[in-house]
Amino acid sequence: MSLAALLIAFGLIAVGATLVAAGDWRVAPRGRAGALERLWVILPVAFLVVLLAFSARAVWS
Amino acid sequence: MTTRAVAAPGLVSRAAGLVADYVRLTKPRVISLLLLTTLLAMVMAEGGWPSGRTVLWTMVGGYLAAGGANAINQWFDRDIDARMRRTSNRPIVSGRIGPVHALVYALTISVASALILGFGVNWLTAGLALLGLVLYVFLYTWWLKRATTQNIVIGGAAGAVPPLVGWAAAEGSIGLGAIILFAIVFYWTPPHFWALALLLRKDYAEVGVPMLPVVRGVEETARQVMLWTVILVGVSLLPVAAGISGAFYLASAGLLGALFLGSAWQLMRSPDERHARSTFSFSMLYLALLFAALAVDAVL
Numbered sequence: 439m440s441l442a443a444l445l446i447a448f449g450l451i452a453v454g455a456t457l458v459a460a461g462d463w464r465v466a467p468r469g470r471a472g473a474l475e476r477l478w479v480i481l482p483v484a485f486l487v488v489l490l491a492f493s494a495r496a497v498w499s
Numbered sequence: 500m501t502t503r504a505v506a507a508p509g510l511v512s513r514a515a516g517l518v519a520d521y522v523r524l525t526k527p528r529v530i531s532l533l534l535l536t537t538l539l540a541m542v543m544a545e546g547g548w549p550s551g552r553t554v555l556w557t558m559v560g561g562y563l564a565a566g567g568a569n570a571i572n573q574w575f576d577r578d579i580d581a582r583m584r585r586t587s588n589r590p591i592v593s594g595r596i597g598p599v600h601a602l603v604y605a606l607t608i609s610v611a612s613a614l615i616l617g618f619g620v621n622w623l624t625a626g627l628a629l630l631g632l633v634l635y636v637f638l639y640t641w642w643l644k645r646a647t648t649q650n651i652v653i654g655g656a657a658g659a660v661p662p663l664v665g666w667a668a669a670e671g672s673i674g675l676g677a678i679i680l681f682a683i684v685f686y687w688t689p690p691h692f693w694a695l696a697l698l699l700r701k702d703y704a705e706v707g708v709p710m711l712p713v714v715r716g717v718e719e720t721a722r723q724v725m726l727w728t729v730i731l732v733g734v735s736l737l738p739v740a741a742g743i744s745g746a747f748y749l750a751s752a753g754l755l756g757a758l759f760l761g762s763a764w765q766l767m768r769s770p771d772e773r774h775a776r777s778t779f780s781f782s783m784l785y786l787a788l789l790f791a792a793l794a795v796d797a798v799l
Contacts, residue, residue: 439739439745443737446736447733447740450729451734454727461719482686489682490737493741494740496675
């Protein structure tokens, strides 16, 4: 059950986060002015990666 | 009849009105959902009902911390609150409470919350509640709200702190379970708030706050609500993946997630006020029921 939940979670998160990040990245201002905007796009995605990694570790531990 | 006897009822009603305004300054309706996530996180961490004393001090301290943050927010935003229909009757902008009085009150109850949580529960809980306040006041209100369309995404971290507070209050530490609860509220905030922002976009546009519907339009906001709901439903399955919750929670999260996705899908197809309102309303029910399912599963 844990593995199935992890795989479904991974699929949903991957699809959602990729589409959100790609769209937000495209409209972020170019150059230094857009650096912070890009950081705001990256942070939630990075947090998702960390969450999935810790959850995967729990599945296989 | 003496003058004093006539004046007394007026004085009492004025005092009651002032007390009500000071309570209103804390935004009690917003806090109720935050406190519910705190309480249910406590039940989950404890695997049962925590001691009455811990619950009492955590709820009181949690209310005061969130209330202090909300009051500081209203003090800071009084310039734009005065120009928005929805907020123009708030106690500060309507002149019923002076800005200095409001700020002193906000700081006082914030300090009181830290002391209550520190001495009544533990200092980790007090520190986390203070972190939530600092994130809301400085990260969201002061920095991001008027600067970026991502304001509610990053600033949403403040609203996700209450489950950490509850977990720390019950267990004295925070682990993966607490972080996942934080994540659920964190990824719930964008679809929840943007559904509301769709209803208030004219107000936000008028005062120049770059909420997503103002900057990127209604259709794009409805699309983002859908995509963030997909992410949220994925995150809501992580308690099962991490072995923290079981079958009861999985079934509940699946059902609630399907309903939320259905509502967001309807909004994306027809991004009108009716669907924005129903998505916003359902998002609150979703979070309350999801946390209830987590708590029930932990007790089973």
